[in-house]
Amino acid sequence: MDKHQRLIWLTEQVNKHNKNYYVYDNPTISDAEYDALYYELVDLEKELGYSLPSSPTNRVGDDVLEGFKKKKHDIPLYSLNKVKDFDDLNKWILDMQKAAGKQQEFTLEYKYDGLKIVIEYENGLYKSATTRGNGIIGEDVTVQVKTIKSVPLTIPCKSRIIVQGECMMTNKSFIEYNKTAEIPLKNARNGVAGAVRNLDPKETERRKLDFFCYDILLIEGKQLNTQEEMHNFIIEQGFKTGNYFKIVKNITEAKEEIERIDKIKDNIDVMIDGMVIKINNCSVREDIGYTNKFPKWAMAFKFKPVELSTTLKDVVWQVGRTGKITPIAILDPIELSGATVSRATLNNAQDIQRKDVYINSRVFVRRSNEVIPEVMGIAEHQPNEKAIISPTHCPSCNNPLKTIGANLFCVNHKGCLEQIIDRLTHFVSRDAFNIDGLRDKTIKLFYEKFKIAYPYELFKLKKEMLEGLEGFKEKKINNIIESIEKSKNVDWQNFIFALGILNIGKKNAYVLSQKFKNLDELKQADLNTLIAIDDVGEIVANSIIEYFNDEDNLININKLFELGVKINHNQQETINSIFTNKTVVLTGTLSSYTRPDLTKILQKMGANVSSSVSKNTNYVIAGVEAGSKLTKAQELNIKIIEEPELLSILKDYNI
Ligand SMILES: [Zn+2]
Known part of the structure; x- marks a missing residue:
């Protein structure tokens, strides 16, 4: 293709995508891909010294729809x-x-x-x-x-x-x-x-x-x-x-x-x-x-793009810690905000249908900070598309699957290896029991050798059992045993997270730990109590109720206590932060936290949270519609922190 032909092609492409986007509300490429085409055209027109009469660069914006005045x-x-x-x-x-x-x-x-x-x-x-x-x-x-x-x-x-x-x-x-x-x-x-x-x-x-x-x-x-x-x-x-x-x-x-x-x-x-x-x-x-x-x-x-389109090549079904089966799309690798993305979640079978995507479809993929990439929907259908077929049996243990709500589950909790590895990996992770030295490989080995399938069984491990295992030297064995022993004293919020309740992440675990004083209170919480908590919706609330209604879960929790686990409810130890020993005033509405929740977080960060602004105030955290407190803070030249900055600070302290 010579340069003139390229110019014609680019003009047609950009016009076509303009129309798809603005007239039909149906973009088939991402904004970043559109920009790339557009700027190539701009550069080429500059280089050649002319543009076609139909060139999209000759007008400032977009077509006007018929049907509107x-x-x-x-x-x-x-x-x-x-x-x-x-x-x-x-x-x-x-x-x-x-x-x-x-x-x-x-x-x-x-x-x-x-x-x-x-x-x-x-x-x-x-x-x-x-x-x-x-x-x-x-x-x-x-x-x-x-x-x-x-x-x-x-x-x-x-x-x-x-x-x-x-x-x-x-x-x-x-x-x-x-x-x-x-x-x-x-x-x-x-x-x-x-x-x-x-x-x-x-x-x-x-x-x-x-x-x-x-x-x-x-x-x-x-x-x-x-x-x-x-x-x-x-x-x-x-x-x-x-x-x-x-x-x-x-x-x-x-x-x-x-x-x-x-x-x-x-x-x-x-x-x-x-x-x-x-x-x-x-x-x-x-x-x-x-x-x-x-x-x-x-x-x-x-900013660098967070959404692009690519080809969905295949789908694998992954077994999670609760037995939930999640479809994962295998993609033609793409660079998205600084990382190569070759896998993205499709959530569940219903979602696949709703998003109208197939194997070989071109799909939009989005990656946000610290969130797993997700297939957002169809970009463009292709002639060689094949339906994505839901499995009837567990890809890990071959047990027949059960449909619960929108999701498929493997209920073979005791014998499904992928499930066991995921369950134990979650339990030993930093925000849960924080047990060092237990990777996938070790967990798999413990299952094969000692049939360890549930977290409590980790606390039955003895030094003698590990001696003689291939690759387990004295030092490694001591580290593991010590780390397990130390983890028995666990913070309340880590304990909640460690339970592995469906839909309960780190943030929810924290919120629940603040609302409920102990395990009995949490166990007895009914739907109304739970959904009254900010950040807890009906789905999360039901997950909690279902979890504690399951007799097996209660038995497993009790075994933890029998084996010496103690929940540490005294979490008032504060962390050292920029708020330590500073006087902080909250004003206005924040979209991420309620005022009581944020107050607790700030207190944990060592702040003295006060209700009025004075010359002794160090920081004012200002949300939307902040009123006279903000004005006063500005007059007194007090450092004002808005929500985006606050979130970034909290993130720095892993909150
Ligand atoms: Zn299974």
Whole structure:
């Protein structure tokens, strides 16, 4: 293919994927793959010095749908120029400093991965909403956007005002929606486009969207001098802002902040795919000006992709510690946010059906920080697809499988090797009994030699039994025996985690350990008590109840105690942290923790949690809608920690 042919091919491809995405709500490649095609086209057009009339680079945005009323924007909307790495960002920052003739402040904001909307207010009243469209003409979505709860219908400002922002579906709304949706959404972003550009406003409402405002395009009779002033004005008018805004002065500060957000972005409840960096001062912006596509004084920094498409080559069925059988997709390996991914979970047979995926399908795969990669759904069907067939017998022990709820289970708990290895590996892991020196291989050996299938049986191991085992020298034997002995004194929260109750992770175990004083209380908890706890839903609550209703589990727990296990309920020993001996005040609402839970965590980290801000306060942790305490903290120049930073701190201490 020569370069001209490549140009034609790229133009066709990009146009096709544009349409799949925006018109049909059905992307067949990931955003990162789309970007790669788009930028190759941009580069090639530059190199050849021409573009085709149909080239997607000749217009600012996307096609306008038939069926919606078209509307011309009073203020044309620009797109943002993008950089791929910190070298390019540094170059841009230096260029801006030079063009401005002096040191500049830059603002950092989230780059939302949603649908851009402009909203007009007149006389303090919501008047209209329009999609971005191609930047010149958009679609009238006044009735649809009105259903979004975070769009204020009245604002204090009485001048005519046009704001720009992003319609988003939070991860929480996305998961909720997909629980009952006939056709599940592929991702949260896809759900937004379909919801706003929907001729039925009821559907918009059903998807529980949010609107995050970040720009004022027009405000009659008022001058805003900086982005910071604009941001504060937006908050005063009652818009949601995502609770994030930072000012940086150079590449070092910008890089540090961007890298920090990249690390914690999965904990933020909306999808962001990068950061937007702008010159703070508005009059400097006017001097620097615009190209015909974008402002020269703003730049987008894109994060490395976390979702890509690849071929699903095969499915293996893995046996977990509870006997649950999980389908694992074997993939054509891909690089995803810095790691090679060749396996991803498909959750269960029902999920496979819902996601409409087959062997040989091209599928979307997503990898988030510290979460196992997951097949998200179909990217594109292929002619040679084969159905994924659920097993009838256990792949490890060949016992017939049982269907419980949406999942398949092997109930041969005593004799299924894969299950036993997984169960014991979980039990000895760091957040459970923390027994060193027991790897898969050793656990397998102990099963073969001593028929150890349940955790309690580990406590029956004697030094003499290990002597004579191949590869077991005196030192190794002593270490194992000592480690097992030491583990008998176990913290309450580790004990709960170690039980291996279905759906109970580290965080849930911690929450339960705070709520229930001892095992008897936890055993007796009924459904209502359990679901009243934050973070405990019906599925988790039922898992707990079922676990304690199973006579075998109770017998196994009792055996642990008979063999000398003691639960340590005195967990008040605090850990040394940046909060140790500091006075901390909480204000506003956090999405990850309730105030009582966070108070307990902070106390464990050595903090003195106080209810009012004074000059003795060291930190103020500010959530959404933080009120007078935040203002006071700002006046007193007290360090304010917002939720993303807090989550990153907690993560540093393994909380
Ligand atoms: Zn089995």
